[in-house]
Amino acid sequence: MTQRDIFFVANEVNELGGVGRWQPQMAGLLAERGHRVTVVGIAPANHPMDLGDQPPFRTVTLYARRPPGRPRPRRTLGRLDPAVRRHEIHMRAAASRLSTLFQAARPGAMIIVPQVWAMEWVALADTAGHPVIGMTHESFETSRKSSRFARVKKYYKDVDRLLALTREDADRWAVEGMNNVGFMPNPLSIEPGTPSPRTEKVVANVGRLSHEKGVDLLLDAWAEAAPKQPGWTLRIYGRGEAEAQLRQQCARLGLEDSVDFAGQTDDVPGALRASSVFVQSSRGEGFPLVLLEAMATGVPCVAFDCAPGVREIVTHEEDGLLVRPGNTSELARHLVRLMSDAHLRDTMGDRALHNVRRFDPDVITQRWEALFDFLER
CATH class of the missing domain: 3.40.50.2000 (Glycogen Phosphorylase B;)
Incomplete structure (x- = not known):
């Protein structure tokens, strides 16, 4: 060489x-x-x-x-x-x-x-x-x-x-x-290792709190999903210019009891392993590393199909679920599917852990x- x-x-x-x-x-x-x-x-x-x-x-x-x-x-x-x-x-x-x-x-x-x-x-x-x-x-x-x-x-x-x-x-x-x-x-930025047990009632989102990352759309979807699965928490990791506006939206939607703004984390793999589902609601992406990281921790992903890089990583109905961009009702339905079905979470999570090794x-x-x-x- x-x-x-x-x-x-x-x-x-x-x-x-x-x-x-x-x-x-x-x-x-x-x-x-x-x-x-x-x-x-x-x-x-x-x-x-x-x-x-x-x-x-x-x-x-x-x-x-x-x-x-x-x-x-x-x-x-x-x-x-x-x-x-x-x-x-x-x-x-x-x-x-x-x-x-x-x-x-x-x-x-x-x-x-x-x-x-x-x-x-x-x-x-x-x-x-x-x-x-x-x-x-x-x-x-x-x-x-x-x-x-x-x-x-x-x-x-x-x-x-x-x-x-x-x-x-x-x-x-x-x-x-x-x-x-x-x-x-x-x-892949982390070594696939011990997967999440996928037992915590936590849906994780990791990314900058900006318009591009679409957390406002995620909150709208969570307002539909959360009442159907009581006891689950949406944990949002990140900081950014939209944080104050997103907190206001959360309060306006009455979601304070089920949404946790967890701030920026230096341990993304640990945050992912402490969750059972990962969600990405971006308006635009390139080749999102955090999707790879979620799959490497055995966490099934739900994501807006907003870019070729997203569907290159996640195979719909095999190792995760893809949603038409901006469709918050569809995003809510797919979140509920995974939140309500432990077997589906385990099946997709195990496949994600296997499939991500191609990167x-x-x-x-x-x-x-x-x-x-x-x-x-």
Whole structure:
């Protein structure tokens, strides 16, 4: 196996969130195989995640403070606008630090850019001939509804490979003219082990309390489900900007006795093993790690089928239940099915524990190694 210099260049080194959790895991897996890994962040994290005392990779952050957004040029001046020119000078200065890192790398190095904002700096850098792998960690549909869609098409069109999270999303990017596209699922972030006994009357939800995660929809569904299964608790783990509004909604729906806002947890597997059902009510997702984690603890999942990554992970009526996006009554019915039927919970939970092994970290890391070898040819 070729030992390589591998660079991850992302918005931040250790931002709390999906990419923030995936990046140190993937960097660590590659470092364990003998690669020399550097994780580069454009800016410091707003909500930093602890990487431990001695992560097996080097970290570099280009800016001491988050740089301002690209100014909109005044119509009469265009790119001659002094504010635009100052912004470009600062970007090029930061990109020169990337150039220095890339130029010092050994032959066979790989540059992985998991977020398109970071790609704006990589595009200005001298990549020294090393292959560049761009990634989009959200579904095609979610990207299409945001400003990132045009930026993915602009900044990733000439990279050596653009990776989506699923084949379905890769095909949709190909229809958009991206002829360099492939797909790579996320690896399982915890080792499948002792499953939940699935005896606690707890439905768990884990994620940021934001509009995108749809906890407001979950509360509406819980208002239908809870009266049909007295004694069950919906335990919501997470913090976020929507928390106060969600607590008000909970009170308005009269759910305070059956909903527990448990705050952020540093022990997601423990929280999942203390539950019997996991529910995800997101409006949009990429390849949700917490679904993998729930399955790895033997907890059956009920989830809105809001992205190809969700149905890539959960097989409906086999190891979990999928719900039409936004349909809170259907979500309530599926929750009640699992809450009321211990045999169904056990059957689906056991299948989930078995099926999730296809995302074993060794399997996914070998796929990355194969991609590196292919791009080096």
